[in-house]
Amino acid sequence: MATANRAPARARAASKGEQTREAILAHALGLATRIGFEGLTIGRLADDLKMSKSGLFAHFRSKEALQLEILKMAGGRMIESVVKPALSAPRGEPRVRALFERWLAWEQSPSLPGGCPFMAASFELDDRPGPVRDYVVQNLRDWMDTLAGAARIAVSEGHFRADLDCEQFAHDCQGIGLAFVHASRLMRDPKARARAASAFEALLAAGLAPGRRR
Amino acid sequence: MATANRAPARARAASKGEQTREAILAHALGLATRIGFEGLTIGRLADDLKMSKSGLFAHFRSKEALQLEILKMAGGRMIESVVKPALSAPRGEPRVRALFERWLAWEQSPSLPGGCPFMAASFELDDRPGPVRDYVVQNLRDWMDTLAGAARIAVSEGHFRADLDCEQFAHDCQGIGLAFVHASRLMRDPKARARAASAFEALLAAGLAPGRRR
DNA sequence: GACAGAACCGAACGGTCGTACTATTTTGGA
DNA sequence: TCCAAAATAGTACGACCGTTCGGTTCTGTC
Numbered sequence: 001m002a003t004a005n006r007a008p009a010r011a012r013a014a015s016k017g018e019q020t021r022e023a024i025l026a027h028a029l030g031l032a033t034r035i036g037f038e039g040l041t042i043g044r045l046a047d048d049l050k051m052s053k054s055g056l057f058a059h060f061r062s063k064e065a066l067q068l069e070i071l072k073m074a075g076g077r078m079i080e081s082v083v084k085p086a087l088s089a090p091r092g093e094p095r096v097r098a099l100f101e102r103w104l105a106w107e108q109s110p111s112l113p114g115g116c117p118f119m120a121a122s123f124e125l126d127d128r129p130g131p132v133r134d135y136v137v138q139n140l141r142d143w144m145d146t147l148a149g150a151a152r153i154a155v156s157e158g159h160f161r162a163d164l165d166c167e168q169f170a171h172d173c174q175g176i177g178l179a180f181v182h183a184s185r186l187m188r189d190p191k192a193r194a195r196a197a198s199a200f201e202a203l204l205a206a207g208l209a210p211g212r213r214r
Numbered sequence: 215m216a217t218a219n220r221a222p223a224r225a226r227a228a229s230k231g232e233q234t235r236e237a238i239l240a241h242a243l244g245l246a247t248r249i250g251f252e253g254l255t256i257g258r259l260a261d262d263l264k265m266s267k268s269g270l271f272a273h274f275r276s277k278e279a280l281q282l283e284i285l286k287m288a289g290g291r292m293i294e295s296v297v298k299p300a301l302s303a304p305r306g307e308p309r310v311r312a313l314f315e316r317w318l319a320w321e322q323s324p325s326l327p328g329g330c331p332f333m334a335a336s337f338e339l340d341d342r343p344g345p346v347r348d349y350v351v352q353n354l355r356d357w358m359d360t361l362a363g364a365a366r367i368a369v370s371e372g373h374f375r376a377d378l379d380c381e382q383f384a385h386d387c388q389g390i391g392l393a394f395v396h397a398s399r400l401m402r403d404p405k406a407r408a409r410a411a412s413a414f415e416a417l418l419a420a421g422l423a424p425g426r427r428r
Numbered sequence: 429g430a431c432a433g434a435a436c437c438g439a440a441c442g443g444t445c446g447t448a449c450t451a452t453t454t455t456g457g458a
Numbered sequence: 459t460c461c462a463a464a465a466t467a468g469t470a471c472g473a474c475c476g477t478t479c480g481g482t483t484c485t486g487t488c
Contacts, residue, residue: 016484016486017435043476053438054438058434063475122396123336123338123395126328127247137400141401175413178389179388182389185341186337206420267468268467269465269467269468271447
């Protein structure tokens, strides 16, 4: 054990504590999506990572803080793998498409065995006030704003109808995504992906500018 | 207390046990929608109803059985207050509308302070196999079939396009409902109801038979 | 190589969980 | 009115929960 190779000291190597902290959060994220944020247990987490409960606990001063950190990591990852890449797509309809496509992919990313943590948290925490719920709401709001913003750009680019309600568009996208998770994770419907694509195309078709109808 | 009037002995009065059993389930249903099925606790339930844990527990032989009974009661209520009344609406588009309207109303029924239990259970149990999950899936499948069936009738009545994909229609309705719960319960969006109505109208408009467009 | 601080462990706390057993009370038909 | 059956209470168990605390081991800097 003692001979294990250290990570080369490039770029201000993260201290030991930060490393394990990161490892804890990464594993906890996967776990939380499967068994829920409330069902997530420090003991279970410690066992999985072959640590002591107390050693793990020391990294966060409470379970609530742990939950918050998990969600923050998830939020960061989502921005990194959904929003940022989509922003490199051309303004207008292509970017809206990119956002949606990458979002669906994110939902079933292998690092999220139980699906998007925010979806799960949405229904788990909707009646439990507190900072965790607040963060989820904030994050979802940001996401909806991103969607609506992309739609607004598509309007100004002349891709979408000028009178399109962009907030409604974002809301409808959210519905398609929720139905997708519902169909794929709970109902195990193999056509879930096709259903989501079909619904999205219909929504898009209804929003296109008159000259762009296909 | 002893002078309390008994329910008049009409129609094979439910035995004492069945009464309390019913009372337990009714209260448990409301509780489960708020704090979740996993978070639901026998002790908490007993306290609320001023019973002993063991006395309450004796009615169900396990917590899992209790959860199942809760869901069965919810399923029954949903049929009673959504499906059955809607069946008295005229075949075709009106019935589809009635189903959807009553469904939204059911979501925010006062007896379900935390919203539709199946919605909550969908995301809470999607990764936890067992009879409870199975029942939820079965129930949701029945509901989707009901929706799709009503749409099929609307097709054969000439209200909807002949080439409408009725399963897709049901799926899209589900999405609108999920987005409604999401917007109203989590985001506390006062426009949630209007958003759902708007999305439903758009979906309906896209499905109407050519001669019926408005 | 010493030393301060960070990281981690082990044991323990009070509490609650679901469940099992045994009494006790209540119910309702003969 | 009596009495078996049904309903409820009481108590206890073992498991696990989040959290605390004092001690041990490791890390990284001078």
